[in-house]
Amino acid sequence: MSATGRTLRCAIYTRKSTEEGLEQxxxxLHAQRDACAAYVLSQAGEGWILIQDVxxxxxxxxxxxxxxxxKRLLDDVEAGLIDVVVVYKVDRLTRALTDFSRIVxxxxxxxASFxxxxxxFNTTTSMGRLTLNVLLSFAQFEREVTGERIRDKIAASKKLGMWMGGNLPLGYDAxxxxxxxxxxxxxxxRWIFGRYLEVGSAHKIVQELEAAGVVSKSWSTKAGVLRGGRKIDRGALFHILHNRTYVGEIPHKKTSYPGxxxxxxxxxxxxxxxxxxxENDLKTRKPGEVRRPQKGAPFKGLIFDSAGNRMTPLKAARPGKTTYxxxxxxxxxAGRRQNLGAVTRISAHIVEEIVANRxxxxxxxxxxxxxxxxxxxxNLIDRVEVTSDAVTLQFDEAMLERAIRDLGPQDRISVDRLERRGPDRILTIPVRVVKRGGAKVAIGPDGQSAIHHRATDPALSAALIRAEAWKRQLLTGQAKTxxxxAEAEGVTxxxxxRTIRAAFLAPDLKAAILDGRLPAGLTLGAVTRQEMPLDWEAQRRLYAAG
Structure with a gap:
């Protein structure tokens, strides 16, 4: 009994993160409990007694x-069976500040107290709470840093092509x-991949796998728990078909490395x-629906030869040399040469640049x-078709209409003149790919290059950026005049x-400056040394004339 006559019932809580050594x-856990029990015994004069529940x-x-x-501990605390919770160290109870707040x-x-x-530390005092919060902040920091180190180690190991565990893919053993x-x-x-190329139906393959009694990969964890061995459904099948492990790579997040x-x-x-x-994903895509992006091969699933065969991306790489x-x-x-189009292979760089330019x-x-x-x-294109003398684009009508809404009157007229193929609008880009000087180039109907490269005007671009910054300062009140x-910038x-005039150009003229598609008359001198009309149509006429 304490000097105050109150008995404090003490419960010891112990924890260990891993199961290693617990069989001893x-x-x-025993060591933690013995240390806590000794402490409770030392406080017997204060009325502390140890309850027997573990x-x-x-x-x-x-x-x-x-x-x-x-959970049992907190339930007993709420039931009024415990007055003091005793732990060896704070982080045995929790390593998270939010969880600690709930426990308190x-x-x-x-x-009850802790x-x-x-x-x-004792949470019955405000100083004890403050000190515990500081201590738990460091405990949480240590846990997060440890997690970062583990994630960094896994990422570094995967970059070296190492298998870092997880669910074993069908076809491999660890x-x-x-x-x-x-x-x-x-x-x-191999049968699954070949069969999908033949039938293109995940549903049919799932049925055939089930009929043959084929199940997912079955293996045992280190703890002896049996995993896998389940029916291969559509989700599992698509995971197999997308899994880059099968081509000797180790996937990590959105990247994969040579394994x-x-x-x-x-x-x-x-x-x-x-x-x-x-391609099958496109068939289920509704008009106007956003299409899934593709890295490295933007026309993947969209491009076809003149015979209607889809064209798939391919890389040709040699160690230490350029990848094409x-x-x-x-x-x-697939090793078949029947029903081929006029063009069976085309440089991705050439066809992509032709389309993007147009x-x-x-x-x-x-x-x-x-x-x-x-x-x-x-999102804008539904199909790209390659023939011997042209590249033809078929548009997604709903997406095209959205893009047209943002165009000026003149640009809208150009798009409205696009040829129609049934309900869809198409764009035919006349082009031939020929060899010149040992390299393949795209030639237009006039015999000149079909790809027009941009040439930016650094001085005009810098003036526009500076003018926009100054206009922003005036509009936000950061500068009054x-x-x-001028005084702050050290200019007259x-x-x-003269320079701030560039900030009041039409939006399409600003875009032309930044991406290098300048009208003949749009120069730094034309903007800064002559009067500039505020009407955007007048600006377009003025600078187009040169």
Whole structure:
């Protein structure tokens, strides 16, 4: 009994993150409990007594509250059976500040307190709460840093092509940090890829796999838990068809790296399957619906030869040399040469640049120095057809209408003149790919290059950027007058007055300056040294004339 005559019932809580060593006669949980029990005994003069119930969580992380021992402890606290919760260290109870706040709320409602043996904190005092919050901040920081280190290690290992665990793919067995081929399962995987190219129906393949009694990969974890061995449904089938592990790569998030394990599926077959998947995805796409982006091959699933065969992306790379990209007719990749179009193989760079240039001229896409907006282009186009003397685009009518709404009157007229093929509008770009000087180039009907490269005016671009910044300062009140800006910039007031004119150009003229598609008369001198009309149509006439 304490000097105040009150008995405090104490419960010890212990935790260990992993199960390692718990099978020993005396383990970490026992050591924590003995230290806490000794502390409770030392406080006997204060009326502390130890209850016999054991609250242990062996093999549970402190990052959440989903722990059976902790749940029982808090239930008993709320039931009024415990006055003091004793732990060896604060992080044994929790490593998360949000969880700690919930635990403290439970203790407060029950009139209970919390004590750490090695840190001597007591939540019944405001100073104890403050100190515990600071300590838990460091505990949470340590946990997050540890997690980052683990994630960084996994990412670095995958870049080296190492297998870092997880669900084993059908066709492989784990062998340390790599994979070995399970030939019996590998035959099933190859059959799945070949069969999908033949029928293009996931539903049919799922039915055939079920009829043959084929199930997903079955394996046991280190703890002896059996995983997998289930029916291969559509989701599992698509996961197999998209899995780059089968071509000898190790996927990590949205990237994949060359793996140390052998491939099961030929690269050409895998690429053909990806194109077929993309094509089937297009068939289910509703008009006006946003299309899934494609990295590295923007026309994947969209491009066809003149015989209607889809063309799939292909890379030709040699160690230490340039990697070339192509679109190749799928019958060629499958070893069949029947019903081929006039063009069976075309440089990806050439066809992509031809299309991007023409759409940019029509103001239907934005083209920066780095790259065109391929997401917008993919959404705009339903089909690209390559013949011996032209590239023909078929548009998604709903997406085209959306793009037209943002065009000026003159640009809208150009788009309205597009040829129609049934209900859809098409754009035919006359072009032939020929060899000149040992390299393939795209030639237009006039015999000149079909690809017009941009040439930016650095001085005019810099003046526009500077003018926009000054206009923003005036509009936001950051600067009250242009003279104030000129003084701060170290230029004359006359120079500032001439330069800020660029900020009042028509939006399409500003875009032309930044992307290098300048009208003949749009120069720095024309903007800064002569009167500029504020009417945008008048500006277009003035600078187009030169």
């Amino acid at each position: 006669d005396y383990n970490s 609250y242990d969580d062996g093999g549970f992380s402190g990052g959440n509250m989903a722990r059976p021992g902790l 709320d439970v203790l407060d409602r029950a009139g 004590v750490s043996v090695t840190q001597a 062998a340390g940090r790599t994979l070995t081929i399970n030939e019996a399962e590998a035959q099933t995987v 140390q394990h052998p491939s099961i599926v030929d690269r050409d077959v895998f690429d053909a399957v990806q194109a077929r998947l993309a 990209r192509y679109y190749v007719s799928s019958p060629i990749q 759409l940019h001229e029509l103001k239907l896409c934005i083209q920066t120095e780095a790259s065109p907006d391929w997401s917008a282009i993919r 242009l003279n104030q800006i 007031a006359a120079y500032a007055a």
